[in-house]
Structure formats: structure tokens, C-alpha cells
Amino acid sequence: MEFPRWAIPAAAALTATGLVVTACGQEKAGAQRNAAAGTRQSPAAAATSAAPKPEPEPTTLEVASVTRLGKVVTDGRGMTLYRFDNDTARPPASTCEGACAKAWPPVWAGAAETEVKGVRRSLVGKVKRPDGRWQVTLGGWPLYRFAKDASPGDVKGQGVGGTWYAAAPTGKKALTAAPTEKAPTEKAPTGNKPANDRWKGWTVVRAKRDPRLGLIITDGRGRTLYRYDKDTSRPPNSVCFGACKKAWPPAVFNGWKHLKLEGVSKKAVNFIERKDDGKCQLTINGWPMYFYEKDARPGDTKGQGVGGVWWATTPEGRKVMSATGNGNGY
Known part of the structure; x- marks a missing residue:
């Protein structure tokens, strides 16, 4: 840990400790005086209590x-x-x-x-x-x-x-x-590891045209981002915890210095601090963003319309309701 140099005289440390004890003692003495109101006190005791x-x-x-x-x-x-x-x-x-x-x-x-x-x-x-x-x-x-x-x-x-x-x-x-400030470098894929894992530790939001849904947003690996009707955007708030969170993992926000956007305005991007674990979650136009656990491959949109409350999201944070390919959500 990096911190400034200082010296703590022993007397000062004792004084700080004694301060708390004395304060608590005076509060206790005050309570006793109130209970014994009307009784005579010696001048010395009165001076001390005051x-x-x-x-x-x-x-x-x-x-x-x-x-x-x-x-x-x-x-x-x-x-x-x-x-x-x-x-x-x-x-x-x-x-x-x-x-x-x-x-x-x-x-x-x-x-x-x-x-x-x-x-x-x-x-x-x-x-x-x-x-x-x-x-x-x-x-x-x-x-x-x-x-x-x-x-x-x-x-x-x-x-x-x-x-x-x-x-x-x-x-x-x-x-x-926070991840160290270092420009990502391209790495050759190893086994099943995709080449775009170079963005690991970054928050990447990309606008992508889906053949069925139109213009939606994904992360750097092509995973579809969703929003939840039971959340709120004003104020931004997530109500997806427990089993919900397991099925719909929140999209993590890794900080402004590790943010990459393609086709998405920075004005639409922000984050919230989750109530369950304190982690920062990405928001688009105030709506918390999630992935869907059943989306196994980049480009999957299996979460679209689930329960009538989960929707793929446009670059403006609107939900994609139709499958006409025009990208007009609301």
C-alpha cells in the first residue's frame, strides 16, 4: 500500500484513545445526574459534571x-x-x-x-x-x-x-x-478461446444488425445484451437477484478508462452499483444490461421476449419488440 509518511507520538495515540473513553464516561455521568436530580453535590463534583x-x-x-x-x-x-x-x-x-x-x-x-x-x-x-x-x-x-x-x-x-x-x-x-491501464493487444486464439478475448477486462458495447431483430447491441464477444421490464431507468435500478441473476447475468461495467463503444453514444452509457454484491452494472439510457445464460454462441438471441419481460436492446436503450429487422424498439 502506498501512503504518506507520518509519525505517531505515543502520547498522541493515548490521548486519542482517552478521548473516546472520557466522552463515554461523561455521557454516563450525565445520565446518573439526571436520575439523581435534586440531590446535593459537592462544588468539586459539580465542577467536574459541568x-x-x-x-x-x-x-x-x-x-x-x-x-x-x-x-x-x-x-x-x-x-x-x-x-x-x-x-x-x-x-x-x-x-x-x-x-x-x-x-x-x-x-x-x-x-x-x-x-x-x-x-x-x-x-x-x-x-x-x-x-x-x-x-x-x-x-x-x-x-x-x-x-x-x-x-x-x-x-x-x-x-x-x-x-x-x-x-x-x-x-x-x-x-x-481496476485493470491496469494498458492498451489491449491482439492474441491468436488458443483452442476454443476466441480471438476477441483481447478485450477481457473491458466493457465493450457494439451496435450490430441482427437478421431477425434489426439493430441491437452486443458485447465484444458478440453476446446479445438484454433489458428487463421490471427494472427501472429513472432512477436506474435492478431488481434481478438470486435465481434471476443466475439466468440473466448482469453485464459488468469495468470503468470509463476501459470502455469501448462502436455505434453507441457515450451519452447513453452509464452504470449502477448493484444492491446485492456492490458490483458495477452497465446501463444503456438508464436500463441495466444483462446476458442470457442460454445464449451459447455469439449472435444468439434466445432471450428475446422471454416471459414477455426480457428484450434485446437498441443502441438507444429501447427494447426490440418486433422481428421485422427494422430495429425499431421502444
């Missing part, structure tokens, strides 16, 4: 590179920061309390503005937790550390419970490292 809660130390959000995950967000000490699927970003809300918050300590928002290095400031905010304290958010998602991460660069929290993920600089989940 002491203000210490402000959290300023937080810094930095970007570091992890071999397995690519770019992730860390704090000023290089510790990986995480997000939780059970939280929400719109509106921002934290659902991690009690024992959860002990295992996943929240990143506290101090009075001072959160410093950023490699992170867009417009994505950084804060949210008020159920206990009244403020927590740093990125892209609306509350941020946490993982108690089992012992050293800078650790990512032991990645994928825990299928709900915890390192935060990418955009606030999205850091799932897998």
Missing part, C-alpha cells in the same frame, strides 16, 4: 492504493475507512450503535473542517448520530474504522458480513482493483 465534552481531533481523509482493492480512503494515520450497507446515503444515516460501534468505531466530525487529500471536498459532509455526536460522511455514507485493523494498510474489514466495504474516494465501495 465540564464540556471534548471536541474530536480534526479528521483527515486521504487516498491510498491497495493492491487488491485499488484506491481507498484512509484517515490521517493511514488506517482504512469503511462504509456499511445497512446505513443510508440519501438521506445520510448511521445504524451502527452499541456493540457494532465498538467493532466499527465511527469517524468523528470535529468543529474544524475535515481536511481532504485526493478526495473531492464536495463529497464530504457529516451526519448526527442517534447519540447526538457528529460523524464524517463521504458521498453521504457514514465512515468507520475497523477495530481489527492494527496497522496502516490493513483492510481486514473488507467484505465482513457482506455489508462492510472499504470506501473508495467517490464514497462508493472499493470492490476490486
Whole structure:
């Protein structure tokens, strides 16, 4: 992992730890005082109970590179920061309390503005937790550390419970490292491996004229791309999970730097982050794209019209309803 140099004085580390303990202690003491309202206290006790809660130390959000995950967000000490699927970003809300918050300590928002290095400031905010304290958010998602991460660069929290993920600089989940930026080279086919596997790791969308359906879109290997009537395009959303996902594998979006289009406008292309596994799925004009497991060869369109809800797709994202060869979908 690449991260900036820093030194952590032992006293500072103890101070940071003591800060949390002291804050929790004061909250507990406050509750006891409320329960014992009306009883006499010594001047010393009154002064102690009235002491203000210490402000959290300023937080810094930095970007570091992890071999397995690519770019992730860390704090000023290089510790990986995480997000939780059970939280929400719109509106921002934290659902991690009690024992959860002990295992996943929240990143506290101090009075001072959160410093950023490699992170867009417009994505950084804060949210008020159920206990009244403020927590740093990125892209609306509350941020946490993982108690089992012992050293800078650790990512032991990645994928825990299928709900915890390192935060990418955009606030999205850091799932897998992006393919290295390298121009694809032509390779001779080996056995049953097609020559156009040179686009492996890329998202390729091509407009192709099918003799029966007209103009449709395929991937780089000629596999037909489909859309699903039960999904939505505004907002883009997939409802195909479990057995549906097995029969209709989502078309993966591998990033803008690894996108190749032929006969398809870039304005029509985008992606969504799937709710089940967090992977990025290709969308055309907002519609999530899929393959059909029974399409065994390039050019197959066996998924066309299945269940009256699955359709081959035009370059504009419209569904192909007819088999007249004119390519006019809607």
C-alpha cells in the first residue's frame, strides 16, 4: 500500500484513545445526574459534571492504493475507512450503535473542517448520530474504522458480513482493483478461446444488425445484451437477484478508462452499483444490461421476449419488440 509518511507520538495515540473513553464516561455521568436530580453535590463534583465534552481531533481523509482493492480512503494515520450497507446515503444515516460501534468505531466530525487529500471536498459532509455526536460522511455514507485493523494498510474489514466495504474516494465501495491501464493487444486464439478475448477486462458495447431483430447491441464477444421490464431507468435500478441473476447475468461495467463503444453514444452509457454484491452494472439510457445464460454462441438471441419481460436492446436503450429487422424498439 502506498501512503504518506507520518509519525505517531505515543502520547498522541493515548490521548486519542482517552478521548473516546472520557466522552463515554461523561455521557454516563450525565445520565446518573439526571436520575439523581435534586440531590446535593459537592462544588468539586459539580465542577467536574459541568465540564464540556471534548471536541474530536480534526479528521483527515486521504487516498491510498491497495493492491487488491485499488484506491481507498484512509484517515490521517493511514488506517482504512469503511462504509456499511445497512446505513443510508440519501438521506445520510448511521445504524451502527452499541456493540457494532465498538467493532466499527465511527469517524468523528470535529468543529474544524475535515481536511481532504485526493478526495473531492464536495463529497464530504457529516451526519448526527442517534447519540447526538457528529460523524464524517463521504458521498453521504457514514465512515468507520475497523477495530481489527492494527496497522496502516490493513483492510481486514473488507467484505465482513457482506455489508462492510472499504470506501473508495467517490464514497462508493472499493470492490476490486481496476485493470491496469494498458492498451489491449491482439492474441491468436488458443483452442476454443476466441480471438476477441483481447478485450477481457473491458466493457465493450457494439451496435450490430441482427437478421431477425434489426439493430441491437452486443458485447465484444458478440453476446446479445438484454433489458428487463421490471427494472427501472429513472432512477436506474435492478431488481434481478438470486435465481434471476443466475439466468440473466448482469453485464459488468469495468470503468470509463476501459470502455469501448462502436455505434453507441457515450451519452447513453452509464452504470449502477448493484444492491446485492456492490458490483458495477452497465446501463444503456438508464436500463441495466444483462446476458442470457442460454445464449451459447455469439449472435444468439434466445432471450428475446422471454416471459414477455426480457428484450434485446437498441443502441438507444429501447427494447426490440418486433422481428421485422427494422430495429425499431421502444
